[in-house]
Amino acid sequence: MIRSVAKIFRLLIVILSLALLWQLVVFMFKLPDYILPTPLAVMYTWIANFSLIWQQTQPTLAETLLGLFFGALTGIISALLLAMFKPARLWLIPVLVISQAIPTFAIAPLLVVWFGYGEASKVITATIMIFFPVTTAFYDGLRRTPLAWLDLAKTMRANRWAILWHIRIPAALPALASGLRVATALAPIGAIIGEWVGSSHGLGFLMLNANGRMQITLMFAALFSITMLSLALYYTMDWILNKTITWKM
Amino acid sequence: MSAPGIILNNISLAFAQQTLFNNLSCEFTGGQFTCLLGPSGVGKSSLLHLIADLYTHKSIQYSGTIRATDNQPIQTRIAYMAQTDSLLPWLNTEQNCLLGSRLRGEITSVKKIQARELLKRVGLKNPKQKIAELSGGMRQRVALVRTLLEDKPIVLMDEPFAALDVITRLNLHDLAAELLQHKTVILVTHDPLEALRLGHVIYVLAGMPAQLGAPIIPAGTIPRAITAPTILQLQGELLARLQLAQELM
Structure with a gap:
C-alpha cells in the first residue's frame, strides 16, 4: 500500500x-500559443472542453480495449499453436514475421477502406500491432519450461496436454505478462493511428480536427488525454498482472 | 508385492563426442538401496535417465536392454527425484506433493489425506504454505513426499540432498531410509558418507567408458549411525576408490 x-x-x-x-x-x-502553448493554457482548455474531450475519449477507449482483447487473444492462441504443433511452427512463423514487416501506418488507410470509418478498422489496427509482441513473449515462455520439470512430469506419466495445462502454461505466464504490458502500451497507439487515417470520432480525430483549425491548445489537451488514458491503462494492467501472477521464472 | 530388481544388459550409450557406456551389464537388487558414486561426468545421472526413459534426443546412440526381474515394464513403476526439487512456484506445498495425481487427473480425497499425513511425518505442518516461504531442506522434504505419493516400487534419486547443509542432509537420510523401506532405490550421490549411511550396496562408477567396480556391502541396517566403526573404516576405502576413478577421467 x-x-x-x-x-x-x-x-x-x-x-x-x-x-x-x-x-x-x-x-x-x-513561443506563441500556436507553436507551443503553455501547460497551464492546455490545462484550462482541457477543463473548459472536458465534456467534448470525454465524449471523444469513449470511442478511443472502447477501440483500445477491444484491440487489446483481440490482440491478446490471437497472440495467446498463435503462441499455443506454435508451441504444440510442428506444422504451425514451420508455416506460421513466416506469416507472423511478414505481418510485422509491413508497417502498420502504411496499411492503416487500407484497413479504413476495407472495414470502414467506424470502430472496426481501429480495433483491427490495434489488434495487428498487439498480437505480435504477445505471441513472441508467450511462445518464448512456453519454450523455456525448465527441463527438470518436464522430465519429472514425464516420469509421472503425464500426457502432453496435461503438461501444457499444468506446467508449461503457468510457467509461461510471467513471460506472457511482459508481452501484455507491451501490448497495453501499444494498444492506444494502434487506435489513434486508425483514427488519424480516417474517422469521425475519437481523440485522434479530435487532434487532427483541432490541428486543422489551428486550435493548438485543444490539440494538446487531446494529446494530454491520450497520455492519461495510456498511463491509466498501463498501470491498471500492471497492477492486475502483479496481483495475479506472483511467481517469477 | 515386493519391489522388483532392475537388470541392465549390454548397455551402450554414446553422445556425439564421447562414449559413456560400452556393454555395461549389472543387476540392482529389488527392495534395497543401491548407491552409485563416481566422478562428475562419468555417467551416473545418465544411467538413471536411461532407466527412467528420459532420453529422447536424436543425437544419442543407445543400445542394450533394461528390464525388471519380474519382467513387467519398468517405466510405469518409477518415481524420480532429482537434485533440483522442481517444486512449482504457483502451487502450494500440498498441491506440489500431489502433482503426479494432478497431472494424471486422479486427485482423490484419500490421496489428499495421505499427502497431509506424509507432510506431517516429515515435519511440515502447514500444507497450504507457499513454496517461496520454504527453506532448502523443507523444499527437499516436499519433493520427497511428492516422490513417495507416486507410490511406485522403484525410486530413482539423482543427488537429491546435494544442495543441503550437512545436518539437514543427515536428517533427510533418516527420513528417506524409513519412508523408502522395501522399495528398489537407486541413489546417485557425490557424498561417500551418504552412500555408506543409506546403501545396502554401493558401486563406484569409473572409467571412460564407465564400468561398475566390485560392490561394497557395508554391514548393518540402514540408516547406519554416523559413528559406526564400519562407516569410518569404509569411508577411507571408498574415498581411495573415488580418487582412483577421478584419475581415470
Missing part, C-alpha cells in the same frame, strides 16, 4: 517537473 502510494507520488512529481520545464521553455523562448 505504502509502496503504491509512493509510486503514484513519484509519478506526480515527474509529471509536474516535466510541466514546469515545458512552461519554462515557452517562457524563455517567448
